[in-house]
Amino acid sequence: MVATQNTPILFLYFCLSKSYTMKRFHLLLVFLLGMLRLTAQQKDQVANQFFTFLSEGKWEDAYTILSPKSQTKISVKALEQLWNNIGKQYGPWKSYSSDKVENVMGKSRLLISTNTFEYYYVDFKVSVNSEEKIERFSLHAVNSIPLNGDVLDSVTIAGGKLYGSLSLPTGIKKCPVVLILPGSGPTDKDGDSKLLLPEYNHAYQFLAKALAEKGIASLRFDKRGIGANKSFTDPAQSTLDNYDKDAITWLKYLKQNSRFSDVYIMGHSEGGVIAIDAALAEPVKKVVLLSTPAESLENLLVKQFKPYVHDSVVKTIPVIFRQLSNNEQPTVPNTLNSVFNKGSFDWLKSHNGVVPADRLAELRNTQVIIINGTIDTNVPPAQAEMLHKSLPSSKLLLIPGMSHLLRMESDKEFIAIRPLASELISAVSAFLKK
Structure with missing residues (x-):
């Protein structure tokens, strides 16, 4: 046959x-x-050649595979910078494994091309036109490969075990360790918030890797109801008070571990608020605050929503907080449902009366560094300046071009790959090691 x-x-x-x-x-x-x-799942010839050229540093050869339309959007030099940025984020390129054909339209096709880097499996969405040229390609999905040295760890809290990942430097028997606390919402231990952010951030995992390379261990963990800790399903448990207790439990656990010379704490966004509370309850020598608000959550949300919704809607935010404080069922406009809903009422209520700047002022005997990006729209740099004013002994660092995701943003990107701010990594590691 x-x-x-x-x-x-x-x-x-x-x-x-x-x-x-x-x-x-x-x-x-x-x-x-x-x-x-x-x-x-076989390799597509066009995609295979394109990624092979990129991995070999043959930028002009890779550029010739792009369609004329794509070439108007990106130069050879920009393509080189783009691929190098990918390497900075996901590690050296290892292999191009396969393509999955998503759609075929005549002689054109849409592929999901899987590449293996040192730390991640990266899927690119690649559109090949009828002329066998790449019309466009973009980041589709990223799946992490566990960091070398990552160890699963856990602590026991009311209701079960809370799991985390301990990243350890290689070849060092005794070193400092920093507890990394994630931001608000469904943000996991790696810094991903898939319900809110379509792109894969991995900021905390990159930080953990960078710190380990500089001899600093770190512990990061999923909050209750997230990732490895999904077993905590009751929304009523997801409150600032419980997050504080969890951080304190981890601090006590790390302090009991003889392999660590010192224990520090670092929080991003709401994680910074929790870091302040935890350091007050379980003192540490050093605290790192990344994009941390100074004002109450109520005031911050008013400022965040103001540019996007009508003033009449903005005025309902303080009313909702008062209703929650009085244990009343709040009336929520539809445009605010993304934040104010039944699943978040307990969390919102737990923030009532909490002003991070006031609490930070109590950490007079603690070394604190406050870091913020100049283009952070979630927590603008003015918030960092307010925190610094409340604790003048703290160190303030505003990083030009860094966003709330701790990345360097660019208006013109052919693909959504933006490097983690190198100044952030150097500043945090220098502060923790001095």
Whole structure:
């Protein structure tokens, strides 16, 4: 029989015509489906050549594979910078494994191309036109490869175990460790918030890796109801008070570990608020605050919503907080439902009366560094300046061009790959090591 595209179907018909038993037919069907799956996962010739050229640093050769339209959007130099940025974030490129055909339109096709880097499996969405040129490519999905030296750890709290990842430097028996606290919402231990951020951030994991390379261990963990700690399903447990207790529990646990010379704490966004509370309850020598608000959550939300909704809606925010404080059922405008909903009422209520700047002022005997990006729209740099004013002994660092995601942002990007701020990494590591 001559092999053709229809060979599996012809072979299936032949087997059925020979009265194979149903059991053998099922085995055959599984085999054929496996063959078809392998066929669908083969490497696409155009994508294969493109990623091979990029991995070999043949920028001009890779550029020739882009369509004329794509070439108007990106230069050879920008393509080189783009690929180098990817390497900075995900580690050195290792291999290009396969393509999955998502859609075929005439002679054009849309692919999901999987590449393996040192720390991540990165899927790119690649559009190949009828001229066999790449019309566009973009980041599709990122799946982390566990960091070398990452160790699963846990502490026991009311209701079960809370799991975290301990990142350790290699070849160092005794070193300092920093507890990394994530921001608000469904933000996990790596800094991803898939419900709120379409891109994969991984900021905390990158920080952990960078710190480990500089001889500093770190512990990061998923909040209750997130990631490895999904077993905590009650929204009423997701409150600032409980987050404070969890951080304090981790601090006590780390202090009891003889491998660590010192224990510090670092928080991002709401994690910074928790870091302040935890340091007051369980003193540490050093606190790192990243994009941390100085004002109450109520005031911050008013400022965040003001540019986007009508003034009449903004005025309901203080009313909602008062209703929650009085244990009343709040009336929430539809435009605020993303933040003010039944699943978040307990969390919002727990923030009532909490002014981070006032609490920070009590950390007079603690070394504190306050770091903020100049283009952070969630927690503007004015918030960092207010924190610094409340504790003049603290160190203030405003990083030009850094966003709330702790990355250097650019208005013109062919693909959503933005490097973690290098000044952030150097400032944090220098502060913790001095």
